[in-house]
Amino acid sequence: MLLTIVFLLAILYGVLFAFLWCWSAVHAILTPHEDWSRRWLWTAAILVNPSTAMWYWYVWKRWAFWVLFAPALAFLVFLPVTLDVLVQALSVRDLADRFVAISTVLQDAILVHIPLPLLIFISVFPFVLRLVALAHLGANAQLKAADRNDYAIAFALPVVGFGGAIAYCFKWRRVWAAFGLLWFLTATGMGWSLVSRALF
Numbered sequence: 001m002l003l004t005i006v007f008l009l010a011i012l013y014g015v016l017f018a019f020l021w022c023w024s025a026v027h028a029i030l031t032p033h034e035d036w037s038r039r040w041l042w043t044a045a046i047l048v049n050p051s052t053a054m055w056y057w058y059v060w061k062r063w064a065f066w067v068l069f070a071p072a073l074a075f076l077v078f079l080p081v082t083l084d085v086l087v088q089a090l091s092v093r094d095l096a097d098r099f100v101a102i103s104t105v106l107q108d109a110i111l112v113h114i115p116l117p118l119l120i121f122i123s124v125f126p127f128v129l130r131l132v133a134l135a136h137l138g139a140n141a142q143l144k145a146a147d148r149n150d151y152a153i154a155f156a157l158p159v160v161g162f163g164g165a166i167a168y169c170f171k172w173r174r175v176w177a178a179f180g181l182l183w184f185l186t187a188t189g190m191g192w193s194l195v196s197r198a199l200f
Contacts, residue, residue: 013071017053020064021046024053027060034146045153052156058134059148069131076123122190125183126162130155132176133165140172 028042046052054072057064137143137151154164162180169177 017050017068020057020068021050021053024056028056028149031146031149038146042149042153049156049158052153055130055134055152055156056149058138059145059152062138069127073124073127076127077120118186118190122183122187125179129169129176129180129183130161130165132173133168136172137168
C-alpha cells in the first residue's frame with residue numbers, strides 16, 4: 001500500500017513538474033521589456049536544466065516554487081527511507097536490476113557509515129542555502145526582476161548553483177555564506193573519510 005502511494009505521488013509530482021517546467025520556459029520567452037538575447041538565454045537554461053524552473057518561479061509565482069520545492073526537500077530529508085522503499089519497489093522488475101545494484105552499494109558503502117543528522121545536513125543544506133539566497137533575492141528592491149531572473153537561474157545550475165548562492169550570500173547574507181563554507185569543509189572531510197575507508 002505504501003509503495004503504491006509513493007508511486008502515485010511520484011507520478012503526480014512528475015506531471016506537475018513537467019507542466020510548470022514548460023510554463024516557465026514560455027513565461028521566460030514572453031517576458032516583456034527585455035532583450036530577446038536575454039530571454040532566449042533564460043529559456044535555454046530552463047530547457048537544458050529542468051530544475052531551473054523551480055528556482056525561476058520564486059521570482060514570479062511563489063506558490064509554484066513551493067509546490068516544486070517542498071516535495072524535493074522532503075525527498076532529501078527522508079533519503080535513506082525513500083531509497084529503501086525505491087529499492088524494494090524496483091527489485092521485482094528486471095529492468096531495474098542495475099538501479100537496485102547501484103542503490104544497494106550506495107546504502108551499504110556510504111549511507112550506513114554516516115550519522116543520520118550529518119547525512120540530513122549534508123543532503124539538505126545546499127537546498128536551504130539556495131532557499132535563503134532566493135528569499136532575499138525575491139525581496140531585493142535593489143535589483144530589477146530581470147536581474148533576479150539571472151540569479152535564480154544561476155542558483156539552479158548543478159554544482160555551481162550552490163557556489164552562486166554562496167557568492168550571493170557573501171554580499172547580502174554573510175552569516176549564511178559562512179555556513180556554506182562550513183558545509184563545504186564538512187562535505188569534503190566526510191568524502192575524504194569515505195575514500196580513505198575504501199582505500200585503506
